[in-house]
Amino acid sequence: MPHRETSKRRRPSLSMPILRTSRAQHKAGNLTLGTLLAGLGERSFGWAIVVFSLLTLLPLPPGSSLVTALPVLFTTAQMMVGFPHVRLPGPVARVKIDQQKLRRTLLGLRPVTRRLENTLRPRLVAIFAPRHEPLLGLALFIIAFALFLPIPGSGWFPAISLFVVGVGLVERDGVVTVLGLAFGAFSVFLTVAILMSLANGAEAMIG
Numbered sequence: 001m002p003h004r005e006t007s008k009r010r011r012p013s014l015s016m017p018i019l020r021t022s023r024a025q026h027k028a029g030n031l032t033l034g035t036l037l038a039g040l041g042e043r044s045f046g047w048a049i050v051v052f053s054l055l056t057l058l059p060l061p062p063g064s065s066l067v068t069a070l071p072v073l074f075t076t077a078q079m080m081v082g083f084p085h086v087r088l089p090g091p092v093a094r095v096k097i098d099q100q101k102l103r104r105t106l107l108g109l110r111p112v113t114r115r116l117e118n119t120l121r122p123r124l125v126a127i128f129a130p131r132h133e134p135l136l137g138l139a140l141f142i143i144a145f146a147l148f149l150p151i152p153g154s155g156w157f158p159a160i161s162l163f164v165v166g167v168g169l170v171e172r173d174g175v176v177t178v179l180g181l182a183f184g185a186f187s188v189f190l191t192v193a194i195l196m197s198l199a200n201g202a203e204a205m206i207g
Contacts, residue, residue, distance in 0.1 A: 014113045014120075018051065018106060026099035031099055033097065034093025037051060037086065045169055048166075049165060052072040053162040054109075055097070057159050058105055069147045072144040073141065074088075076144045077137070079134075080141050082134055109163070116176060119176065128174065140165060143181075143184035143187060157187035157190055157191075158188070161184035161187050163180075
């Protein structure tokens with residue numbers, strides 16, 4: 001038991017690869033979405049979803065999700081149609097990242113990442129089989145579309161669910177991935193409920 005507890009404590013932080021890579025690229029003056037993903041290496045879909053969901057959580061003006069959610073939609077669409085890895089178009093790859101804002105966002109997510117770090121391990125790996133990727137991509141695309149809609153008060157939920165699913169993809173943890181998808185389904189339901197409420201309110205005002 002003591003050995004297991006020690007190994008858990010020594011598990012690398014989920015945020016460390018992103019922080020280390022972004023810091024090095026920031027110092028070199030070439031921190032962009034493309035270079036950050038390239039620096040993170042394999043399992044590009046998982047890392048892309050993690051990075052792009054973090055981008056939507058940055059402190060930005062209202063309505064920014066119309067822009068920041070586009071890379072998530074682009075990535076999940078590629079996964080849905082069966083691309084073997086993420087292919088960023090030039091303009092998206094060249095988007096610059098504010099390293100300090102990224103760092104603050106990662107630190108703000110520590111309550112979530114600490115819990116994930118204590119549980120992550122390869123489980124239910126069958127759901128990551130190539131034949132399941134289109135269905136998984138479709139589910140993530142729907143969640144990303146909920147994130148894309150500039151609805152006040154709803155954006156955090158799909159962004160966090162995408163972050164959790166992305167971590168599950170990187171670590172090949174099917175249980176965490178399923179939990180992230182379940183939270184994503186809740187976020188989609190919440191978005192639909194808010195839309196219906198806004199539509200009913202507008203109809204009442206017009207009537």
